[in-house]
Amino acid sequence: MSPPNFDAIISGAGAAGLFCAGVAAQRGLRVLLIDHADKLAEKIRISGGGRCNFTNRELDPAAPQRHFLGQNPHFCRSALARYTPQDFIGLVQRHGIAFHEKHKGQLFCDRSAEDIITMLLAECAGGAAGGSVERWQPCRIEAVRFSDADGGHYALDTANGPARAPQLVLATGGLSIPKIGASDFGTRVARQFGLRTVEQRPGLVPLTFDGAHWAPYAGLAGLALPVRVATGTKKARMEFHEDLLFTHRGLSGPAVLQISSYWQDGAALQLDFAPGTEVAAWLAEAKARSRRRVDNELAALVPARLADAWTAHDAALQRPINEAPDKALAALAERIQRWQIVPTGSEGYRKAEVTLGGVDTRDLSQQTMESKQPGLYCIGEVVDVTGWLGGYNFQWAWASAHACGQALRHAA
Numbered sequence: 001m002s003p004p005n006f007d008a009i010i011s012g013a014g015a016a017g018l019f020c021a022g023v024a025a026q027r028g029l030r031v032l033l034i035d036h037a038d039k040l041a042e043k044i045r046i047s048g049g050g051r052c053n054f055t056n057r058e059l060d061p062a063a064p065q066r067h068f069l070g071q072n073p074h075f076c077r078s079a080l081a082r083y084t085p086q087d088f089i090g091l092v093q094r095h096g097i098a099f100h101e102k103h104k105g106q107l108f109c110d111r112s113a114e115d116i117i118t119m120l121l122a123e124c125a126g127g128a129a130g131g132s133v134e135r136w137q138p139c140r141i142e143a144v145r146f147s148d149a150d151g152g153h154y155a156l157d158t159a160n161g162p163a164r165a166p167q168l169v170l171a172t173g174g175l176s177i178p179k180i181g182a183s184d185f186g187t188r189v190a191r192q193f194g195l196r197t198v199e200q201r202p203g204l205v206p207l208t209f210d211g212a213h214w215a216p217y218a219g220l221a222g223l224a225l226p227v228r229v230a231t232g233t234k235k236a237r238m239e240f241h242e243d244l245l246f247t248h249r250g251l252s253g254p255a256v257l258q259i260s261s262y263w264q265d266g267a268a269l270q271l272d273f274a275p276g277t278e279v280a281a282w283l284a285e286a287k288a289r290s291r292r293r294v295d296n297e298l299a300a301l302v303p304a305r306l307a308d309a310w311t312a313h314d315a316a317l318q319r320p321i322n323e324a325p326d327k328a329l330a331a332l333a334e335r336i337q338r339w340q341i342v343p344t345g346s347e348g349y350r351k352a353e354v355t356l357g358g359v360d361t362r363d364l365s366q367q368t369m370e371s372k373q374p375g376l377y378c379i380g381e382v383v384d385v386t387g388w389l390g391g392y393n394f395q396w397a398w399a400s401a402h403a404c405g406q407a408l409r410h411a412a
């Protein structure tokens with residue numbers, strides 16, 4: 001029996017794969033969507049703390065390098081300009097999903113991320129002019145081959161039997177959170193067909209420190225405060241002004257997740273725990289007017305637990321501030337405003353929200369996401385395009401999926 005015929009097979013029924021399938025089916029294409037995970041779109045379900053931060057109003061398609069990383073951050077410009085946050089917001093509104101803006105343009109569902117999954121399934125079911133989406137899930141893909149026969153087609157061996165189509169879309173995402181189905185399938189198949197890949201590493205991930213080095217700060221676990229965090233030097237310097245969270249093993253919170261995508265192994269982080277305040281001058285002024293202990297005085301500027309920890313190590317600071325030596329206060333100011341610390345690593349793919357690197361954009365069309373291997377497309381996180389925290393990664397998934405879904409051809 002010959003395998004069923006489709007115009008395109010999409011591997012990966014996550015954010016990008018589901019959306020692409022719906023766009024293509026609404027253009028009349030017959031699509032087969034294959035995913036090996038037991039549960040559909042689990043990453044959407046757990047995203048944004050269960051409320052899915054599905055896009056960001058501050059995204060500027062004309063300047064993608066502001067919010068996206070990759071060897072060529074301009075690659076995503078065309079797709080992002082042709083399918084904008086406003087387009088996705090329009091779709092969400094047409095489906096009657098209530099949402100709200102939280103912080104810096106980030107949009108979240110009012111109710112649940114499940115609403116986005118339901119919407120994507122409804123879009124898949126809305127095939128027009130003979131278009132349809134058939135989903136095989138859970139279904140393992142065992143092998144992928146390309147044959148020149150019949151004008152060229154991709155033949156897949158799967159746990160459900162063979163499948164074939166002239167076009168294959170790789171939408172299997174990155175390596176983050178393996179326990180919900182992440183795999184290296186996308187980059188492996190890309191390499192099989194001669195595409196280049198950029199080395200992958202965890203992004204938007206908590207950073208960790210050597211146990212002995214971190215011991216003095218481990219007691220601060222759970223403390224959150226707004227900071228300015230930076231890494232890199234001169235032109236390559238990156239800086240974020242966001243909340244930081246101390247953990248048992250290191251640092252997390254939006255500030256650290258953001259900077260982790262730019263952090264290079266062995267590089268230091270610079271932290272300012274009192275952004276906007278000239279701490280040396282502030283302490284000098286406090287010394288002139290106050291007789292309270294240094295830690296009590298400092299607690300007006302930073303959380304009391306941090307004030308305690310930052311003064312505890314120095315006997316010269318265990319006294320009223322008017323008696324504290326200028327040198328000790330200057331060193332304290334330096335520690336509060338320019339704390340330098342070198343992470344030893346990260347929590348890895350187990351905790352990373354995204355994967356940096358992936359399929360090299362030099363081998364992809366920025367208009368269609370088709371690769372230099374005819375009929376093979378790559379969309380979403382499998383591509384070397386990584387967004388900031390805050391809805392940028394989903395918007396890339398929607399935009400790249402849309403570009404591809406519009407470009408897929410009807411089989412001859």
Ligand SMILES: Cc1cc2nc3c(=O)[nH]c(=O)nc-3n(C[C@H](O)[C@H](O)[C@H](O)COP(=O)(O)OP(=O)(O)OC[C@H]3O[C@@H](n4cnc5c(N)ncnc54)[C@H](O)[C@@H]3O)c2cc1C
Pocket residue numbers: 011012013014015016017034035036037040041042043044046047048049052053054055139140141171172173174176177180181182183184185352353354379380381382390391392393394395397
């Ligand atoms: C905890 C967490 C929270 C996040 N929150 C947000 C957020 O609020 N906003 C935001 O913009 N981004 C968020 N992200 C990132 C966002 O989820 C991803 O960037 C996005 O899902 C990428 O879409 P994708 O379709 O490329 O990959 P995915 O959504 O990961 O989908 C890939 C699919 O491919 C399947 N697959 C993998 N390997 C195979 C294989 N071998 N065979 C068949 N199928 C396979 C997987 O099962 C999966 O269903 C979050 C990520 C995490 C981990």
